[in-house]
Structure formats: C-alpha cells, structure tokens
Amino acid sequence: MRAETGSGSLYHRLVVYTLFVLLLLPLAGTLLYSVSTSWSASLLPSGLTLKWYLALWTDARFLAAFGQSLLVCFGALLLSVVLILPLLFVVHYHFPRLDALMNVLILLPFAVPPVVSSVGLLQLYGSGPMAMVGTPWILIGCYFTIALPFMYRAITNNLQAINLRDLMDAAQLLGANTWQAAFLVVLPNLRKGLLVALLLSFSFLFGEFVFANLLVGTRYETLQVYLNNMRNSSGHFNSALVISYFFFVLVLTWVANRLNKDKS
Amino acid sequence: MSFVSVQKLQKSYAGSAVFNDIDCQVERGEFVTLLGPSGCGKSTLLRCIAGLTPVDSGRILLDGQDLVPLSPQKRGIGMVFQSYALFPNMTVEQNVAFGLRMQKVKGEESQARAREALQLVELQDFATRYPHQLSGGQCQRVALARSLVTRPRLLLLDEPLSALDARIRKHLREQIREIQRELGLTTLFVTHDQEEALTLSDRIFLMNQGRIVQSGDAETLYTAPVDLFAAGFIGNYNLLDADSASRLLQRPVSARLAIRPESITLRLDGELEGQVRSHSLLGNVIRYRVEARGVELVVDVLNRSSADLHPDGQRVSLSIDPTALREVA
Numbered sequence: 001m002r003a004e005t006g007s008g009s010l011y012h013r014l015v016v017y018t019l020f021v022l023l024l025l026p027l028a029g030t031l032l033y034s035v036s037t038s039w040s041a042s043l044l045p046s047g048l049t050l051k052w053y054l055a056l057w058t059d060a061r062f063l064a065a066f067g068q069s070l071l072v073c074f075g076a077l078l079l080s081v082v083l084i085l086p087l088l089f090v091v092h093y094h095f096p097r098l099d100a101l102m103n104v105l106i107l108l109p110f111a112v113p114p115v116v117s118s119v120g121l122l123q124l125y126g127s128g129p130m131a132m133v134g135t136p137w138i139l140i141g142c143y144f145t146i147a148l149p150f151m152y153r154a155i156t157n158n159l160q161a162i163n164l165r166d167l168m169d170a171a172q173l174l175g176a177n178t179w180q181a182a183f184l185v186v187l188p189n190l191r192k193g194l195l196v197a198l199l200l201s202f203s204f205l206f207g208e209f210v211f212a213n214l215l216v217g218t219r220y221e222t223l224q225v226y227l228n229n230m231r232n233s234s235g236h237f238n239s240a241l242v243i244s245y246f247f248f249v250l251v252l253t254w255v256a257n258r259l260n261k262d263k264s
Numbered sequence: 265m266s267f268v269s270v271q272k273l274q275k276s277y278a279g280s281a282v283f284n285d286i287d288c289q290v291e292r293g294e295f296v297t298l299l300g301p302s303g304c305g306k307s308t309l310l311r312c313i314a315g316l317t318p319v320d321s322g323r324i325l326l327d328g329q330d331l332v333p334l335s336p337q338k339r340g341i342g343m344v345f346q347s348y349a350l351f352p353n354m355t356v357e358q359n360v361a362f363g364l365r366m367q368k369v370k371g372e373e374s375q376a377r378a379r380e381a382l383q384l385v386e387l388q389d390f391a392t393r394y395p396h397q398l399s400g401g402q403c404q405r406v407a408l409a410r411s412l413v414t415r416p417r418l419l420l421l422d423e424p425l426s427a428l429d430a431r432i433r434k435h436l437r438e439q440i441r442e443i444q445r446e447l448g449l450t451t452l453f454v455t456h457d458q459e460e461a462l463t464l465s466d467r468i469f470l471m472n473q474g475r476i477v478q479s480g481d482a483e484t485l486y487t488a489p490v491d492l493f494a495a496g497f498i499g500n501y502n503l504l505d506a507d508s509a510s511r512l513l514q515r516p517v518s519a520r521l522a523i524r525p526e527s528i529t530l531r532l533d534g535e536l537e538g539q540v541r542s543h544s545l546l547g548n549v550i551r552y553r554v555e556a557r558g559v560e561l562v563v564d565v566l567n568r569s570s571a572d573l574h575p576d577g578q579r580v581s582l583s584i585d586p587t588a589l590r591e592v593a
Binding site: 162166167171173180184189 | 316341350351366407410
C-alpha cells in the first residue's frame, strides 16, 4: 500500500471520519433516546434507564414477531439455497449461455415495485386452490424472489472465480461422480459467496415491511409490521426496538465474518 | 497393435467439424506431442480421449479396450490442466490423495502413496500447504503428482506449461520428461510451442484445422516439413514462392521453396551477392535479414565473436547448402 504523508493523509482521514460520524449520528441519537427516561425540552436526556429494553424483551407480542420474522427469513433463505445452488450449478456447468437470460430474470423482482407486485400476489393467491394470503407461506415464497438476485449474483461471482469446469473435470478424472465432485470440490469453495449472499439477503429480508404488511399484516406479525403497529406507543420504546434490531443484525454480520475467515 | 489407437474419430460443434476422421497411434511408454496453433482441435482431441467431451463417432482404443462408451471416471486416465485445477479447499496432500479417496484407498496406504507422489515432484515438504500458498510452478507439480498417484494407464497434459514463466517452464518440462521416463508412462502432451514439442517428444503429431498434417520425430518434422503449413509452423523457414526462388537460384523452380535460416552461410566474397538489411541478437545466434537479388532472406549465424559481426548495410555473399533446399506443396 502507498504511504500517505502530511496534508493528503489528513484530508483522507477527515473524509472517512466525517462519513462515519454522519452515518453513526442518527444511530447514536436513537441509542441515547432508547436508554433515557425522558428527553424532550432539554439538550441532554434527563436520566438514564434500561426500562424500555426490559419492557420490549418481556413483551410476548414482540418476541412472537421476532421469532416469526426469523422463521420467515430462514424459510425463504433455505428455499433459495435448495433451489438456487443446483440451478447455478446447472447453468454454469451445462448451459453457460443461459447466464445472460438468468441475469435478466433475476432483476424482475426489483423491476416491479413491491406495492404493484403485492397487488398481483393478492389477486393470484387471495382465493382459489392456492389461497395463501395471510399465512407465512406466501411471505416465504415472496421473499424467495427478493433473495434471488442477491444469491444469484454473489454466488455467480464466486463460481467465476473458481474455474468450475476445470475443477469438475479434474475431480471426475480422479474418479469422483458428479455428486461427489459437486459436494467435495465445488460446494466448499462456494462457502464465501454463499455466506455473503445469505447475509445480504437476510439483512434485507429481516427489514422488509411492504410485502409483510400487505400480504400478511397482523395475521402473522413480523418485526417490521410490529414496529409499524407500535408507532403510536412511546418513542423510547420504539427506539429500543430499532436498536435491538440493529444490534441483532450487527452480531449476525460479525459471526458470519468470523466464519468466512480464510484458513491459512 | 498400438497401446493407444484413435480410429476415425469425428467431432463437430454446432454443425462445424472440429476434426474429421482422425487416426493416430501411440506406442506404450511413448511421449507424444500434439502440436498446432490454437483452434486446431488438439485440446478437443485430448478431451475426447479423457471422456470430458463426447465424440460423434469413431473409436478410441486403450490397450485394446474401447474407451468411447466409458465415463471419464472409468478410463484410468490422468490429466493435467493449463489452469492447474487444484482444489482450493484442500491441502496439497489432500489434493494428491483425492483420487485415492475416490478409489476408497484408506489411511496409511493412501498417505504413503500421496507422500510418494509428492516426493516424485520434490514437494514433500509442502504437504500441509494450501494451493493459494504455492507458486504457479509448484501448483502444476502438485497437479502432476495428483494425476500420477492413481497410477493411470495414460497421462494427458493439456498445455501444462503455458501459464508459467520461461525459466520455470524449462525446468518443469525437464522434470515432466524425467518422471515420464522413470515411470515408463505413455503420455500425450498438447502444446502450441514448437520448442517444447521438439525438445520433449519421442514423436510429434502436427495438427492444423482438425487434421494431423504430419507426424514423426522431432528431427523429421524440423528438417523435412511436408507442406507449407508445416514449414511455416516449425522452425523459421524462409518460404519463397516459385518466382522469387527462380530469381534467387537463377534456375527455373516450379514449386515453393523452403530454406532453413541456418543452412545459409555469409561470406565476404562469392557468387551470390547480397546486403545486410538488419540484424538482431538472439543470444547464441545472430539473425540477419539479408537482401539478395530482390529477395529478403533470414539467415541465422552462430554468434562466435563480435569480430565476425556483419554491420547493417554491409555487402556480403551468401552460400546456400543445396541439400537443405526443400520444395513444399
């Protein structure tokens, strides 16, 4: 790396720190608000307390919403792993030309605004043989389509980096069948891309509100819907909720990064 | 009957033939090189023999057994790739032992055989490293050990040296040849580098546009190219059309003429006068461009001493060894 000297270095550091402060300021404000007894007319909060966190983490409705959010997210991610990994494998190993088509297809969930597609989903799954509106199943299916682009792109980049074809060929010539080659050689080398994809999708899905609210609402309350329904309660309570949510994602990210460290 | 016998092999991609009716034979223990420009079908032929690319028709016999209906796993063939294709998630030793693991060779025997293979490529001290901790040359040696550990009947090398730098390339090619001799392993080597082909091979198949143009030992290929392509691809032949050749030799010549640059000598006086246009130093050889009777010739002269150097513009006379003139179709 290039050694920075004098004013250049100072300038670069200033930019980085300013950015950090800008990004952290609202969060720090929320954190402080969530641990204050009251904070309205004064410059600083009048006292510190953990009662909002206590109230939150003993609220059965919150715990249920938290668990249900986790369940829906993990369900969607499990479905994506089970479906997308083999799909990617087939596309890249057997039909590399399909990659161009896939790149268009995976953008569709993003091309249609959530409000529009949820109206379509309500029409399709509201009644009839596949009536799922109001159940977690429709959320799992819907979240699968949202996770698709994250999963597909991250794993594709990983696949391109490992030279899939030669690895498969080498493994087969050494006596491995397709399954052995896929599980022993290809899959362990996709760990990085897969973890990145899962983390990215999870963070996104865990904070998803529009689909959850329109398709299921209070019938299977997720975290964001719960937050929305609590909007009229105490701001301190809501801040505690936001900070808890943020902290959970932070811990998860940290754990995933630890798992992703290179063996040396 | 030959150990490896490819008979009337056909392969086409999307309607256009990669090769048509290829026939070739390799004897047991032979080191044979498939040499040719990129796109000539040499790698595809190798992949067909390995079973990685299906063939349209024809037979590939290995020790009398037709390989075509067999899957790559059952062919008993080892292969080394240009990209090394080492498994990044496994250590060097695990990479080498992978083939044994697939054959359900267990514990101590597997470890002993993997170590033995690593010893063969002089990497026994690197067993616990991961591929990303090795240099390109070391990676390729691991790949070689990995393909040898299962004791294949036939070893295929698909441009194994192309991704390496010059010094390591030279060293590794000697090592490959040594190991091949030691094990008496029948080997098919694919390259587009004529120097590699000439120095390594017992026999060379020169390929162009899906055909084997010429086959023979290095000496034959170098001194007796059968056609214009062979003369143009191997060595640095002066290729003259009939008109230029007639003018240069001052006798009627009806075909194209190929003259090796080292079969022409430069003197200070003689019949055939010319002038040095330029020269370049290739180490032990000086390559002159000399114009004589309106024909530009490349002349290679051994670099004995700087006193013998002919400066650009100097008038010289040439003498061409008449036995080295080859008419090519």
